Amino acid sequence: MVNTTPVSDIHTHLYDPAFRDLLLWGIDDLLTYHYLVAEAFRYFDLPFEKFWSLSKTQQADLIWDALFVQHSPISEACRGVLTTLNLLGLDVRKGDLPALRRWFAKQNPEKHVTRCLELAGVDRICMTNSPFDDVERPLWEKGFRRDER
Incomplete structure (x- = not known):
């Protein structure tokens, strides 16, 4: 029910x-969600000002690498991204962020x-x-x- x-x-x-x-x-908007940004800063060796001066794509690249490549995506926020991508029929096991961007660009x-x-x-x-x-x-x-x- x-x-x-x-x-x-x-x-x-x-x-x-x-x-x-x-x-x-899109994928960059999913990855730059404020909960993921806060979580990623646990791993960044980067001043806040530098991060916020980057383009959204560059920010998403850093978050993807920190939370989904370098570390296991086990938080609720990471799980939400993976669940969303899975429900959309996307295979995230390859860790291919450019492929995900290409898919979203076609939508x-x-x-x-x-x-x-x-x-x-x-x-x-x-x-x-x-x-x-x-x-x-x-x-x-x-x-x-x-x-x-």
Whole structure:
């Protein structure tokens, strides 16, 4: 019964696909999730300022190497990444981050979000957002076709 009960996510960090660049959905976004960043810093010999000056791709490379290559990915946050990739049908045993990036690059973001929600059994979401944010506010003011979920 639990596995078939629809879920409402009332605190999602997933933006509506209409937000385009604010929508976080690829492998680099998975890897730079704040819990993984904090965990990876246990292994980095790198100042915070240097890490935050890197591109998202470079940050993801460092996190992938620290948490999934150099060490066993046993934390709940790492397990979430592996579970997600496994449910998407991706083989992570090879540790091939460039191959994962190529796969994500071929995906349509809107269809990908729908697939992920279906795999997770989520039927409704409530965005955690800030209409006072300078990047986000213009989208709210302009208006957009909302995802019905």
